[in-house]
Amino acid sequence: MEDLVVAGLNITAHVTEIQERGYTVVEDFLLTEEVERIRHAFNTEVPITEMRAIGTDTGKTWRAHNLLAKTRAVDHLFLDQRLRALIEGVIGKRTQINVTTLFNILPGETEQLLHQDDGLWPIPRPHPPFLCNALIAFDDFDVENGATQLVPYSHTWHDRPVDQSVQRTQVAMKSGSMLVWEGALWHGGGANTSTGRERMGFFMSHQVNYLRPQEIQLVSVPREVAREMPKELQRQLGYHRFGLGVDGRDPIDVLKDGVVVNPAAKAAAGWRK
Ligand SMILES: O=C(O)CCC(=O)C(=O)O
Known part of the structure; x- marks a missing residue:
């Protein structure tokens, strides 16, 4: 079968790499101007908070x-066709957004404990991949400033808990590049020295859309924010048809009009008379 290529990116090759060793790097996913435009928006619109977590306390x-x-x-990044194809290649077509985060590791930060992001859901291993993460570098990531640490192939080590003593690989990448990994891979933020x-x-x-997302x-x-979004992004937020929907209605229709009692059900109530 021919490789799937989306907007010049060989999705099949990247997904195969994720399946085999647990992660891949997509070089130059964003252009410099795009990184700077988003960085400006983050700097001006998004309040940032100090976090002490996953073994760090500085x-x-x-x-x-x-x-x-x-x-x-x-x-638009959540709708990027390359990203969508990568995520779907790893966890299948039923996807939704799990978490959206800005991470800034400052000088002096220590390394995180290795962890598995899919460990939050108490699903016995082995299980099909249900979580897929993407981290876009805004600064160049290198060994000194805390590039992500990970343990290649550890997403397949179903017979043991995370072991902090194993050898870690650090993923250096240029600004605009994107690290994508399977949710079971052992990983953590590096120390910024x-x-x-x-x-x-x-x-x-992202995760499969039939599990509860973390965020x-x-x-x-x-809702007033979600209502203005493109339909496909609304679906990724979780407004997707699932079983009965909302009284048989598509959740996107309910998002639009707020009607949670299906008018068709009301009409049928005539039988009570
Ligand atoms: O920042 C990183 O490189 C990874 C961070 C991480 O895994 C986390 O905070 O859960």
């Missing part, structure tokens, strides 16, 4: 979550 990681409630600057260089990245986590997009993004 307060030198700054983060912002729930980005789709705060800025429109990255809507540089003098004065930040390590800012934009994180887009519940249906609650996190106000």
Whole structure:
């Protein structure tokens, strides 16, 4: 079968790499001007907070979550055909947004503990891949400023818990490049030992749309904001048809008109008379 190529990107090759070793790097996913445009929006529109998590306690990681409630600057990235094809290649066609985060690892930050992002859902291993993460470098990521650490092939090690003593690989990549990994891969943010260089990245986590996302997009993004989004982005927030929908209605129709009692059901209530 021929490779799937989307907008010049060989999706089949990248997905195969993710399936085999747990991760891939898409070089030059964004142009420099695009990175700077988004960085400006993040700097001016998105409040950032100090976070101490996953084994770090210095307060030198700054983060912002729930980005789709705060800025429109990255809507188009969630709809990028290359990203969509990569995510679908890893977890299948039924996808939704799990988490949206801005990570800034500042000088002096220590390395995170290795962890598996899919461990939050208590699903016995082995299981089909249900989580796929993408992290776009806004600054150049290198060994000094805290490039992501990961353990190749660990997404297939179903017989053991995460082991902090194993050898880690650090993924250096240029600004605009994107690291994509399977949710079971052992990974963590690196230590920033540089003098004065930040390590800012934009994180887009997707999962299958029949599990509850970590950042519940249906609650996190106000309806008046979601209502203005393109339909495909609304679907990715979780407004997708699932079983009965909302009283038999498509959740997108309900998002638009707020009608949670199906007019057809009301009409049928005539039988009570
Ligand atoms: O920033 C990174 O490189 C990874 C961060 C991470 O895995 C996390 O915060 O859960």
